[in-house]
Amino acid sequence: MTLRELFRELPRAVVSGPLDAEVHLVTADSREAGPGAVFVAIRGNAGDGHGFIPAALASGAVAVVAERAPDAGDDEGVAWVHVGDTRAALARLADVHAGRPSRELVLAGVTGTNGKTTTAFLLHHLMERLWHRAGMLGTVSVHDGVESRPAAHTTPGPVELQGLIARMAGNGCRGAVMEVSSHGIDQQRVASVAFDAAVFTNLSQDHLDYHGTLERYFAAKRAWFEALADDPLGKKPVAVINLDDSHGAELAEVLAGRMPVVGYGFGVGADFRAENFHQAADGTQFGLLARGRSTLVRTPLIGRFNVYNTLAAVAAASVLGMRLREIVHELPDAPQVPGRMERIGQRDGVTVFVDYAHTPDALDNACRTLRELNPRRLVTVFGCGGDRDRTKRPLMAAAVSRHSDACVITSDNPRGEDPEKILNDIQRGLGDCPVARIVDRGEAIEKAVVTAGKGDIILIAGKGHETYQQFADRTIEFDDRSAARRALFVERGNQDPRR
Numbered sequence: 001m002t003l004r005e006l007f008r009e010l011p012r013a014v015v016s017g018p019l020d021a022e023v024h025l026v027t028a029d030s031r032e033a034g035p036g037a038v039f040v041a042i043r044g045n046a047g048d049g050h051g052f053i054p055a056a057l058a059s060g061a062v063a064v065v066a067e068r069a070p071d072a073g074d075d076e077g078v079a080w081v082h083v084g085d086t087r088a089a090l091a092r093l094a095d096v097h098a099g100r101p102s103r104e105l106v107l108a109g110v111t112g113t114n115g116k117t118t119t120a121f122l123l124h125h126l127m128e129r130l131w132h133r134a135g136m137l138g139t140v141s142v143h144d145g146v147e148s149r150p151a152a153h154t155t156p157g158p159v160e161l162q163g164l165i166a167r168m169a170g171n172g173c174r175g176a177v178m179e180v181s182s183h184g185i186d187q188q189r190v191a192s193v194a195f196d197a198a199v200f201t202n203l204s205q206d207h208l209d210y211h212g213t214l215e216r217y218f219a220a221k222r223a224w225f226e227a228l229a230d231d232p233l234g235k236k237p238v239a240v241i242n243l244d245d246s247h248g249a250e251l252a253e254v255l256a257g258r259m260p261v262v263g264y265g266f267g268v269g270a271d272f273r274a275e276n277f278h279q280a281a282d283g284t285q286f287g288l289l290a291r292g293r294s295t296l297v298r299t300p301l302i303g304r305f306n307v308y309n310t311l312a313a314v315a316a317a318s319v320l321g322m323r324l325r326e327i328v329h330e331l332p333d334a335p336q337v338p339g340r341m342e343r344i345g346q347r348d349g350v351t352v353f354v355d356y357a358h359t360p361d362a363l364d365n366a367c368r369t370l371r372e373l374n375p376r377r378l379v380t381v382f383g384c385g386g387d388r389d390r391t392k393r394p395l396m397a398a399a400v401s402r403h404s405d406a407c408v409i410t411s412d413n414p415r416g417e418d419p420e421k422i423l424n425d426i427q428r429g430l431g432d433c434p435v436a437r438i439v440d441r442g443e444a445i446e447k448a449v450v451t452a453g454k455g456d457i458i459l460i461a462g463k464g465h466e467t468y469q470q471f472a473d474r475t476i477e478f479d480d481r482s483a484a485r486r487a488l489f490v491e492r493g494n495q496d497p498r499r
Contacts, residue, residue: 001097003063003079006038009096010081010089014069017079021062026093026159028086035060040090043067049086065089091158091191098162102194103234105135105168106175108316109190111221112201112242114362115309116154116179118301119201121337122313123177129330130322135168135176137161140338140465145171150467155184161193175320182220190224194233197316198225199240201308203247204361218247225251229258238262238319242308243270262319264311272315274307281343281351281373283332288314291324298332303341303369305362339464341366344484349454351375352484356464358385358412360395363461367403376455377405381448382462383441384426386417386470393422394429401433404459408436410444412462413470441469442483449487460484 004019006026024036030052033039039056041049041064053064053074063079064070070080083089095102108123110116120138127134136143139154144167155178156164168176180198184190203218228237239255242248244265252261264272274297277286283300286307299310310331317327336342344352357366363382370378380400384393400407409426411419419439427435438444448458460480463469469478 003038006093006096007063007079007081009092010065010083012084013065013089014082015079016070017063017075018077019079021079023062023097026090026097028090028157028159030056030059033057033059033061035062037061038063038065038093040065040086040093041067042086042090065093085188087188088191091188091193094158094162095192098166100194101162101166101169105165105173106320107165107193107195108175108177108197108199108320109180109193109195109224110177110199110201110312110316111180111182111185111224112199113204113359114357114365115201115305115312116181117356118306118309118337118340119199119312119316120177120179121340122310122331122334123316125334126313126317126322126327126330127175127177129333130317130326131174133171133173135165135171135173137164137176137178139179144168145173145176154179154181155189158189158192161189165193177316180224182217185224186220191227192233194235195228195237196235197238197240197319198228199312199316200225200242200245200248200251201312202242202245202361204359221247222251222254225255225259229255232259236260240264240312240315240319242312243267244308260319262315264315265308270311272311272318274311277304277307279303279369279372284310288328290314290318293324295324295328297328299334300332300336301334301341302373303365305365305369306341339466339481341369342464342481344481345488347488350449350452350456350458350488352449352458352460352488354460354464354480354484357382357461358396358463360392360399363396364399364402366459366461367400370457370459371403373457375457376453377457378403379406379408379448379452379456379458380404381408381410381444381458381460383410383412384422384462385413386415386419386422388415390425393425397426397429398431400461401429401431404433406434406436408438408444408448410438410441411469412441413466414472415470416472441478441480445480445483446487446490449484450490458484 026038028040028042033056039061065081110119117139124136133145135145238260241252243263263270273289275287285298288295288297339356342354355366357363467479
């Protein structure tokens with residue numbers, strides 16, 4: 001592909017310089033720039049890519065895409081493309097250079113505060129069972145249809161994202177599912193990805209350190225759906241929305257008449273409606289009313305919130321063309337999602353769960369779910385991340401105290417903050433809930449587990465699948481699940497976890 005062919009896809013750009021060079025790479029990283037590279041200068045919070053244009057040119061880049069005209073001598077012997085928004089340009093160029101791979105797959109995207117990963121895992125499971133080969137991009141892992149590897153970001157940058165989708169298509173995947181983060185939407189990482197289904201799970205307080213307000217956070221989510229409604233990129237996308245969530249109901253109203261909307265929930269207006277929900281420690285069953293028929297659904301996941309996740313996956317699979325009868329048949333074999341209400345084990349009547357819950361709403365749901373299993377006591381181990389939204393810390397604590405008999409507050413990823421000060425913020429919201437305060441997360445988990453008694457349930461919340469812990473000066477290997485397993489098999493003591 002030549003520069004002329006590539007830049008033809010930027011209709012409002014001002015292009016100058018030679019355009020006959022072959023393009024081998026599109027990148028926003030000047031360290032990757034070399035002969036045949038197109039360097040796109042991105043303005044970010046941490047720095048401005050325009051400052052790295054000289055480095056990219058010195059490395060042999062054949063073209064620059066920037067939000068300014070070239071200075072004298074900048075464009076000597078190279079192509080220069082002046083655009084209003086380089087993030088949007090990068091997304092478009094990455095898509096075109098990769099061969100528009102998202103148009104070769106049946107692709108679903110899942111966004112929302114909670115439930116993205118579980119919904120994506122469930123939908124990927126259905127795709128694999130019914131279509132035999134499928135891809136997945138998410139917080140926990142990336143699956144290209146052949147092999148899986150740990151994920152670095154929930155939503156990768158546009159160049160990496162388009163490359164992964166192209167690999168899935170090349171591996172023979174019929175479909176794929178990906179988590180779509182608010183950061184990814186706001187930074188236009190998915191701007192030129194063609195989706196067949198767009199799922200909205202819910203919205204509650206999170207990422208306010210980035211978006212500033214809940215309204216702006218929702219606006220970022222809404223912008224993705226509105227972009228798909230305005231420019232479906234050659235497809236006919238369907239919005240799959242949780243109508244029981246107030247923001248979901250608002251989104252459905254905004255999209256009415258602009259794109260097809262399929263609603264799910266427990267309410268009577270839902271196209272995919274759950275009723276008669278029953279759960280036990282080993283799974284859940286509920287009645288599903290959809291497509292004019294009633295069906296019994298069984299899933300190994302527990303919790304009312306996982307009924308919503310299951311409904312989202314079922315509705316999305318249905319609008320993607322799978323038969324409802326076959327969808328329901330495959331759900332009992334759905335995998336346990338790493339770090340999402342993951343049952344770690346049981347010993348001497350003590351059961352331990354690990355969950356990624358790190359928002360007030362997610363913690364409330366997780367604690368409520370385990371309380372409904374009627375434990376002798378529910379003990380919750382949790383902390384809050386440093387250098388993130390401080391206002392949610394007492395709210396998370398209040399959610400835990402509503403349902404827990406005792407709690408252990410500890411470090412999450414303290415990053416650049418003093419862990420003791422984070423615990424002070426948390427403790428202000430605990431009320432009368434008996435609390436043990438242990439900064440070291442491994443020690444906190446061990447204390448909670450080894451001092452528990454028969455019939456107790458321990459919830460370890462916040463980090464879920466993560467295998468590291470971030471401090472101001474280092475990142476260490478740490479996995480809640482491994483720490484919990486070790487604690488389950490140490491010699492049990494008789495101490496009270498509040499001491």
